[in-house]
Amino acid sequence: MKLFLDTANIDEISEAAATGVLDGITTNPSLIAREGHDLEDQLIKICAVVDGPVSAEVVSTDFEGMVAEGRRLAEIHSNIVVKCPMTLDGLKATRALSDDDIPVNVTLVFSAAQAIFAAKAGAQFVSPFIGRLDDIATDGMSLIGDIVGIYDNYGYDTEVLAASIRGPMHVVEAARAGADVCTLPLKVFRQLLKHPLTDIGLANFLRDWEAMAVKVAGSG
Numbered sequence: 001m002k003l004f005l006d007t008a009n010i011d012e013i014s015e016a017a018a019t020g021v022l023d024g025i026t027t028n029p030s031l032i033a034r035e036g037h038d039l040e041d042q043l044i045k046i047c048a049v050v051d052g053p054v055s056a057e058v059v060s061t062d063f064e065g066m067v068a069e070g071r072r073l074a075e076i077h078s079n080i081v082v083k084c085p086m087t088l089d090g091l092k093a094t095r096a097l098s099d100d101d102i103p104v105n106v107t108l109v110f111s112a113a114q115a116i117f118a119a120k121a122g123a124q125f126v127s128p129f130i131g132r133l134d135d136i137a138t139d140g141m142s143l144i145g146d147i148v149g150i151y152d153n154y155g156y157d158t159e160v161l162a163a164s165i166r167g168p169m170h171v172v173e174a175a176r177a178g179a180d181v182c183t184l185p186l187k188v189f190r191q192l193l194k195h196p197l198t199d200i201g202l203a204n205f206l207r208d209w210e211a212m213a214v215k216v217a218g219s220g
Contacts, residue, residue, distance in 0.1 A: 001175045003077070004053070004183035006163070008032045008042055012186040019193075024052035026040075026105070026163070026183040028083070029059050038181045040076055049078040055125070057083035066093035074102045081124060083107045086114045091121050098122030105161065112146040119156040124218050125181065130174070131164035140164070141173045148178035168192050 002023035005016045008031040016022045025046055032039055039056075046054050053079070058069040066089060070082040074097075081103045084090040094104045098121065105125035106118035110133060115161050118126040128147060133140030159180035165171060168191045171182045184192075 001179060002052075002181040003171075003189070004055075004161070004181055005189060006031070006183040006185050008035050008046065009186075010035075010042075010045055010049065013046060016186060016189050017049050017172075022050060022052070023181070024054060024183075025050050026055040026083075026161075028057045028107075043073075043076050047079045050079075052079060053081045053103070053105075053125075054079045055081045055083045055107075057107065060083075061085075061087070061089065063089040063092045063096075066090060067096050069101060070097045070104070071100070081105045083127075086110075086118065091117055093124050094118065094121040098124075103159075107163070110143070112143065112150055115147040115158075115160075116150060119151060119154075119158040123158050125161045127161045127163040127183075129164035130162055130170055131166040133164075135165070135202050136161065141170070141177060144174050144177040144179050152178075 003021055004024040004026050005022060007011055007013060008027045013025060032042060035042055043056055056073045060066045060069050067082055070093060073080050073082050082097055083105045084094050085108050086106055094106055097104050103124040103135045105127055106123040107116055107127045109126055109128045115126045128143050128150045130140035144162055151158060161181040161183060162174035162179040163183050165182055165184040165188055167188060171192060174182050
């Protein structure tokens with residue numbers, strides 16, 4: 001499973017990229033706005049750090065606007081993936097951009113039916129939002145399994161990108177369900193690396209090593 005970071009912050013991206021396991025980035029208008037920089041400049045900086053897909057979302061809501069904006073975004077860097085919302089115009093824009101060989105990530109997906117439409121429109125990625133479904137007492141993870149199963153049934157090439165990740169178990173469960181990608185905030189990325197038994201084991205090893213060093217020094 002690929003791991004993407006859901007952020008537009010260069011320091012966060014650099015930290016995750018330094019591990020050697022980061023495969024890509026997802027952004028949205030809120031994340032870009034939070035950084036307070038020009039959209040194009042920020043995307044160029046991100047693409048310089050991560051050699052993988054970088055999702056950049058359109059802010060237009062009409063078909064013509066999304067297509068024009070998507071084409072401009074795609075010109076910024078070859079790694080840019082245009083994010084279009086799961087709306088009627090967004091679906092039409094997905095087809096138009098995909099026909100121009102511009103990769104599209106269909107976002108704000110909350111049902112298997114929406115995911116079918118995204119795949120048929122030629123999306124490279126579909127982004128079901130797990131956490132937001134959980135927030136309304138709906139099993140978000142079951143949606144991942146449903147989409148993966150449907151795509152396998154019909155041989156769709158669209159990758160299932162699990163989004164709105166709230167904790168480490170979301171990542172593990174998405175991997176078990178067959179998601180192609182998980183995009184997560186840096187907090188969850190860090191949490192995935194941690195386990196109390198790892199910390200205890202390392203502390204014990206160092207304590208034993210230091211005790212042996214003291215013993216050797218004393219015998220000399």
